[in-house]
Amino acid sequence: xxxxxxxxxxxxxxxIAPGGARPTMLAAVRAGGGTVVDDPAxxxxxxxxxxxxxxxxxxxxxxxxxxRWVQLPFAGxxxxxxxxxxxxxxxxGKGVYAEPVAEMVLAMLLAGMRNLxxxxxxxxxxxHVGRNLLGARITVLGGGEITRALIPLLAPFRCQVTVLRRLxxxxxxxxxxxxxxxxxxxxxxxxxxVVALALTPQTRHVIDAAALEAMCxxxxxxxxxxxxxxxxxxxxxxxxxxxxxxAALDVTDPEPLPDGHALWTEPRCLITPxxxxxxxxxIPLLEARVRENVARFAAGQPLIGLVDVEAGY
Amino acid sequence: xxxxxxxxxxxxxxxIAPGGARPTMLAAVRAGGGTVVDDPAxxxxxxxxxxxxxxxxxxxxxxxxxxRWVQLPFAGxxxxxxxxxxxxxxxxGKGVYAEPVAEMVLAMLLAGMRNLxxxxxxxxxxxHVGRNLLGARITVLGGGEITRALIPLLAPFRCQVTVLRRLxxxxxxxxxxxxxxxxxxxxxxxxxxVVALALTPQTRHVIDAAALEAMCxxxxxxxxxxxxxxxxxxxxxxxxxxxxxxAALDVTDPEPLPDGHALWTEPRCLITPxxxxxxxxxIPLLEARVRENVARFAAGQPLIGLVDVEAGY
Numbered sequence: 001x002x003x004x005x006x007x008x009x010x011x012x013x014x015x016i017a018p019g020g021a022r023p024t025m026l027a028a029v030r031a032g033g034g035t036v037v038d039d040p041a042x043x044x045x046x047x048x049x050x051x052x053x054x055x056x057x058x059x060x061x062x063x064x065x066x067x068r069w070v071q072l073p074f075a076g077x078x079x080x081x082x083x084x085x086x087x088x089x090x091x092x093g094k095g096v097y098a099e100p101v102a103e104m105v106l107a108m109l110l111a112g113m114r115n116l117x118x119x120x121x122x123x124x125x126x127x128h129v130g131r132n133l134l135g136a137r138i139t140v141l142g143g144g145e146i147t148r149a150l151i152p153l154l155a156p157f158r159c160q161v162t163v164l165r166r167l168x169x170x171x172x173x174x175x176x177x178x179x180x181x182x183x184x185x186x187x188x189x190x191x192x193x194v195v196a197l198a199l200t201p202q203t204r205h206v207i208d209a210a211a212l213e214a215m216c217x218x219x220x221x222x223x224x225x226x227x228x229x230x231x232x233x234x235x236x237x238x239x240x241x242x243x244x245x246x247a248a249l250d251v252t253d254p255e256p257l258p259d260g261h262a263l264w265t266e267p268r269c270l271i272t273p274x275x276x277x278x279x280x281x282x283i284p285l286l287e288a289r290v291r292e293n294v295a296r297f298a299a300g301q302p303l304i305g306l307v308d309v310e311a312g313y
Numbered sequence: 314x315x316x317x318x319x320x321x322x323x324x325x326x327x328x329i330a331p332g333g334a335r336p337t338m339l340a341a342v343r344a345g346g347g348t349v350v351d352d353p354a355x356x357x358x359x360x361x362x363x364x365x366x367x368x369x370x371x372x373x374x375x376x377x378x379x380x381r382w383v384q385l386p387f388a389g390x391x392x393x394x395x396x397x398x399x400x401x402x403x404x405x406g407k408g409v410y411a412e413p414v415a416e417m418v419l420a421m422l423l424a425g426m427r428n429l430x431x432x433x434x435x436x437x438x439x440x441h442v443g444r445n446l447l448g449a450r451i452t453v454l455g456g457g458e459i460t461r462a463l464i465p466l467l468a469p470f471r472c473q474v475t476v477l478r479r480l481x482x483x484x485x486x487x488x489x490x491x492x493x494x495x496x497x498x499x500x501x502x503x504x505x506x507v508v509a510l511a512l513t514p515q516t517r518h519v520i521d522a523a524a525l526e527a528m529c530x531x532x533x534x535x536x537x538x539x540x541x542x543x544x545x546x547x548x549x550x551x552x553x554x555x556x557x558x559x560a561a562l563d564v565t566d567p568e569p570l571p572d573g574h575a576l577w578t579e580p581r582c583l584i585t586p587x588x589x590x591x592x593x594x595x596i597p598l599l600e601a602r603v604r605e606n607v608a609r610f611a612a613g614q615p616l617i618g619l620v621d622v623e624a625g626y
Contacts, residue, residue, distance in 0.1 A: 099447055100445055100447065103423070103427070103445060103446060103447055103470070104427060106419075106423060107420075107423035107424060107427045107429055108429070110416070110419060110420035110423055110424070111420060111423070111424050111429045111433075114416070114417060114420045114585075114588070115585075115588075116420055116421070116424045116429065116430070116433075116583065116585065117429070117433045119583065119584065119585045119586070119588075120424075120429075120430045120433035120434060120583055121433060121434060122577075122584070123572070123577040123578065124572050124577070125569035125570055125571075125572075125584075125586045126586055127586070128586070128588050128591040128592065128593065129588070130588055130591060130594075132413055132416060132594055133416060134412055134413065134416055152469040153469050153470070155469065156465040156466050156468065156469070157416070157466070256438035257438055258438075259436070259437050259438075264435075264436040264437070265436065270429065270432065270433055271432065271435070271438075272427075272428075272429065272432045273432070273438045273439055273440070273441070275427070275428075275432075275441050275442070275443055278441040278443060279441065280441065281443075281445055
């Protein structure tokens, strides 16, 4: 458990940057017991609210010698990978968005398995297609907050859940656990495969042609991690060949998926435009996290959503 | 609790009619301790396996004076309404198909609220649309087996569930209960409305123009009951006017929905071709029920899925 040493007494002085903060975010900092400051030189903590723009974070930190803690807004922090200094404590939105994203995973599993995607595109009373999620075998790649939020949603369906993660430790609610070394074995008997990993060099293209080949012909691939987890060209080929049953992707590579891309018209593929957690859903959730972390920072308690600077998430 | 008096000792003699039974159905009768007979005159129990064809049931019963119990295959037994004699005990597939249908309800709620239906029809990276099922207010019409199976699936979403049924008795897992007399009040604050009723003269067109008018502009209508529960023309008008948020219908009126019908191209409407429970999903479930009821019949225990002959379901 890492706590962040304070350099001052009194309410923690928090800078919200790079500008344009909502009044509700200022209110969240204050509700956590913090004071909002405008000058980096006065700040002890930094709430960085631009999820994809790290460009001015280095100069901000250079102007703020007392800044010990940086809160990033999203769970996926790839844009900040070159900026994660080891002399600051970094926290991300990790876990904040887990429930809406887990809800999206369940929506995609059900839409795919019950063929709602296919039926949505029909204009005639067509035949019976679909499988039950009830009792299905689900392999989840990633043992993070999304998976933690997904397991209770799956519980009433009595699925057989396998979780693959860095360490093959038991995962609460999963029947089996393994590491990515067990990938192909775990894909081979899954009715659906859910990618809910962080994107790192090790997990890039984890679903490649060989992984798709290992999947059952009826199996559904759901990706709510990052587009780069899936080799898009290999997926297009697998869907066209019918070597997997379907795909539901909330993230794509490239992203946004360009007009005219083969996946837009692939009958067994659903594309959603990275809406696992929308801004509308996420803002109040992030603000609640900021309030909580400011209060913990003030009290010298461990912060939530700590980034492992070396692992990059 | 009604038990059925036996006219003979020994294994119950069961007729499966009107012909063409699968070997797995014969196996189910035998697994329940029954003997399969071919002659109505020898039968004590009748398993009627033609879900929409009651035409020869009267003559079969007339030739089988010892038949005390009739098992019908489906949960919706409207085709048999004129044939429900009060001198037989009737059981239906009531409850057998509840779990797959409840799964379909959850699939439709999520697909509608998270806009998967809309995204499935896009061929470009579009904007953020969608609401969470998490914490939503759900009004369910009907307190039968589908609702009983749905409640546990909704539980992890921490929804506010209102169940409207014949009697305003508490319903396990629902925050509020009422009767159809409370319909308009209960529609007015619902994010989604689920129709899971039996079709009777009292529930026909329960969702009419006035009910649709009572619903919120963002609210989703899900129908897994019967097409006749919804006034189709009123629904078309409400969707076109945007006075409700969307609809997901697994049953329609007329059914099948004819080609060219306005609902096929209504952007906020999903039509599925009565696949809440497909034959593939349902056959093993019905056979398990037959096995169980034959065993209960043999042991003089109360049968499952008893039909209220007067109520018609």
